[in-house]
Amino acid sequence: MVKNINLLTTFLLITLMWFVANVSYADDAMPIPRERQAELHNLLLQDCGSCHGMTMKGGLGPALTADVLKTRPRKMIEDTILQGRPGTPMPPWKTILTKEEVRWIVDELYAGITL
């Protein structure tokens, strides 16, 4: 009986580990380390903020508040950050940021910026 319980626990643990591993490595991407997240948050507030405003209410560039983004497809925002927008000052960030980092930034934008 005790053996059975041990087996069951082991089985459950393995299942759980497999599940956790698959969730964190979804999309073949490494999770963004906490330090890098802090850098990205700063980049978003300070450098993106130079044109879009620190509270994302807009400036030379358009407003990117959670409210405004409600009606904008995520893919379009991600593509704009990666590719830039020709004919405007928005530069492409693909040489500086990875796709995962851009996704992380877009998550922040859709959730709404906190200072």
Place this chain on the structure above:
Amino acid sequence: MIIFSKTLLLSLSFSFLAGCSNTNLANTNLRGTGDLGVVIERATGSVSIVETTTSTTLARVNGLGDLSHASIVYSRDERYAYVFGRDGGLTKIDILKSKITKRVIQSGNSIGGAISQDGKLVAVSNYKPGGVKIFNSTTLELIADIPANYGDPQKDQRSKVVGLVDAPGQRFVFSLYDAGEIWIADLSGMKQGSKSQPLVTKFKNVGQLPYDGLISPDGRYYIAGLFGEDGLVLLDLWHPEKGVQRILDQYGRGTKKMPVYKMPHLEGWAMTEDYVFLPSVGRDSVLVVNRGNWKKMKTIAVHGQPVFVMARPDGRQVWVNFAYPRNDTVQVIDTESLTIIKTLKPGKAVLHMEFTPRGEHVWVSARDGGKVTVYDTQNFNPIATLPMNKPSGIFFTNRAHRIGL
């Protein structure tokens, strides 16, 4: 006994208050303001009041809103600083008392401002709603509103306004980013307290997306940079009837457009006796242009995309900072040999530089480094480091007496 405690408490709180008023510069010592300045701390919506004689911070003023891309002009008595915030806030600070005298939210989104020749008017350029608003510099009461309407009059289209400067003759000059226009607003005919409107002269189709403007230190030439095409727009304010003129046709992003990670700022354009030093747009170089004929005479390769290119007041050196991600560096160009003579690393995210009135020191803000470093411009040694909260623009009071600043 109870009465005694109360007295003690009272005297204690009195001495506490007296201690606080140390930041009240007017009360402690009778003093001038010519060696004072204000540093923007953008993340906290605060400013630090600094002194250039001792290279120290004297006080902090809080409660100024969103200060991303904030700038400052001074009253002509150099006592009051007008802070233009991103969120449309216009704040008048008494730097002697280190407190806010008056604050108005005058629009939804603004970019900068200017003070008139006679010091009586403060103008703010707005993104939203696009236009210029003009205020009484004493009371911050609205005096005139100039909406930047363009195109079809039926549509109420408004342009973002950039590159606002003061010009001699009680005028303000500014560019309409979306419309591609330059306007001159003449307030010399406006009477105090009357409802008259400023006289506005419009120059249309000057070029695509003018993104900033500057005025020459003598107040004669207004120059706008274009983001949408190459070349610069020059307006001779002695002869506005001649219209705008294109100069430096090769200046700009060129045929192979490179991404620009931070827009170059024109206000800091360095003008020495013979040359103008310009930041290239999207390229790692500074251009040297002959002041007489506006022809390019040299390209100096630098560390990154330049943002501010500023001459020391005596014109012997030009200091340059750079756009993200190469923004931890400052380079110094010798204006005689036109070569780089020094490379400094003042910290992460260098945003601005300001020379002391006669140029013996330069103050450099490192936003992510969280400090302002004061350098001796003769031997490049750091003299002082002042910890600050995400410092950006540095503005000394001697700007009060310079056209266009």
